[in-house]
Amino acid sequence: MKSITKQKPFDEIKQQLDNFGRVYIMGCGTCATMTKTGGKEEVLGMKKRLEELDKLVTGWTVIPTACDEMTEVAIREVDGSIRNVHCILVLACALGVHRVSLYIDKPVIPALDTLFIGVEDSPGYFHEVCAQCGHCILGETAGICPLTACHKGLLNGPCGGTNNGKCEVDKEKDCAWTLIYQRLKDQGRLDLMRKYHRPKNYQVVPRPKITRLA
């Protein structure tokens, strides 16, 4: 599982930092390093750009895994550099931003947009696999989630917009139901495609999503 992120347009970052002259930058050594959005290189690149805007960058760090509880320790270690800053700019996914903001009583600003939880197919190419809906049907759809991989999240087969195995919204994107059909056919399990899927329960875990393991 990886949190796939993309850097925000620089103008938006600039706007968020409008009233802040002294900035500390944090990256993340896990997903954001892999997606080249919040590793050391990107953190240093951001430092340079902020300095060009006449911001004072008091320091920077790349937290090993920004979303986990060890982040508290990492933040304590750099306490001296962040005591007098106006804000923390975080180059991590929203989970990392959320975690950092738990431990610092200062404005925490996201530099990235979190796009989805996905996997890397080949270097630099990522795709979303699971929408974390709370009720998995992958066993009946040959391992491809229609809720996630179909633009409309259809559960009972393709819409009329599918064309030669591609999706109506983007000719580069595969039609999830054509993929499911082909795989089920290859496995001799096409009968599964004839099964009626009832309307989805969107309240398996109502938001805010919180659960306690037994």
Next chain:
Amino acid sequence: MTSKFKQLLGSGKFMVTSEISPPKGTNIEKIIHHIDLLKDRVDALNVTDHQSSVMRFPSLGGCLAIKERGGEPILQMTCRDRNRIALQAELLLAYSRNIRNVLCLTGDAVIVGDNKEAKGVFDLDSLQLLRTIRQMESGKDLGGNDLDGTIEFCAGAIVTPEAKPIEPQLIKFEKKVEAGAEFFQTQAIYDLDNFAKFMQYARQSPVKILAGIVLLSSAKMAKYMTDNVPGIFVPQYLIDELASSPKGGALKKGIEIAGRMIATLKKEALCDGVHIMAIGREEVVPDILQSAGFSSNPTQSAT
């Protein structure tokens, strides 16, 4: 009260339906004109539901106007813009205002339309919407709660006979039949041999099939649809025929082609009727019908 359209469907007559598109705004003059022009020439009139995801006057509003003017409406309902609560509520309202026919569709993707940042709902799909209608007819809503006064609709769906690959579409067609679809209006068809093969297959199901006839207004438009609209394939000989029409005569040729196809479908009893989509040229639907050999007298043309 059973729908007039449903009674005609069961009568064995060759059905003719067409469709009208509501305005982008509150000026309903044009749609009223189209209703008056077509209501007595066809067996029922569909009203599109934010076609191509373009925000417009609603389908239900158009259907009410048809009722007011004595026509027979088919309410198109897509799953794109309303969740299951809103869809069920709209079915209640439609029924209470004597609208008796519904066409259940998935709906185009939001981002092909003109409010591109909107949330696509798709809480239900077309199949689940069909089953919702049947469940509400039994007196319960989707939550299993009792209804105080139920509904009754002649419910239909769509199918794309030219889709590639075709098998997933056919599986969905069968699921729609099982879900209670009584009639199908197909995506545009042009290759009658291919359509005849589809009909051979569809005849195994106890449903009525109305072939989709989309008016070709020029060779360019025909080629554009073939290249860009999923499930539409215009054979080259038709594109050539349009291209060879005299300057300014392409529309006339398109009317002639549509009329010819309808006449063939009827004569060879290939299907149970046609659904004519003139896409912005509703004015010429009577010409298409005349070209197909139907009487030009409004009260008799569709019988």
